[in-house]
Amino acid sequence: DAGVTQSPTHLIKTRGQQVTLRCSPKSGHDTVSWYQQALGQGPQFIFQYYEEEERQRGNFPDRFSGHQFPNYSSELNVNALLLGDSALYLCASNIRDTGELFFGEGSRLTVL
């Protein structure tokens, strides 16, 4: 049973560029959330998708956007990258009525 898978694992971008990160949820899970984890910090909630709609959003600017597809997979897009966007981006999935989040290994983004 595959867990949460994310791609790419590492990437380097320059300021002002755009990035797309991808996530496939754990089998049987229908809800996907994205978190940003800066070095030495706990994950910070970006947003959550269910039934292809953004259901809840954390305190992140509109430069952060996402999408969920009919097969429950999801993308996170970040526009106009800033140096401060450098972080580990984590995708988590769960079954709608349970709060047990399962995380992927993350995508490590470096902005130069």
Add this chain to the structure above:
Amino acid sequence: QKEVEQDPGPLSVPEGAIVSLNCTYSNSAFQYFMWYRQYSRKGPELLMYTYSSGNKEDGRFTAQVDKSSKYISLFIRDSQPSDSATYLCAMSESGGYQKVTFGTGTKLQVIP
């Protein structure tokens, strides 16, 4: 003041010791409490998931929640070098469709 406070450590203990990890929180609406383990450069792994106040035991791990004091704990018995990791407390207001708020994590090292 952060919603969730966690001593970042690092915490260093000898193999076989009992480890106590703690978090305090300010949001009285939190009802679901979790502990995650995160190895270096990996995604968080769910260890314990509890609802409301009380204790939950799973092998060498025991989670305690005291909602009256807004205080949660994770105890690790007979600690092993493989337990060396960062431990993140996390909590949410509802089960499946709310953001999860994390502490900053406590880095634990178990010395053989």
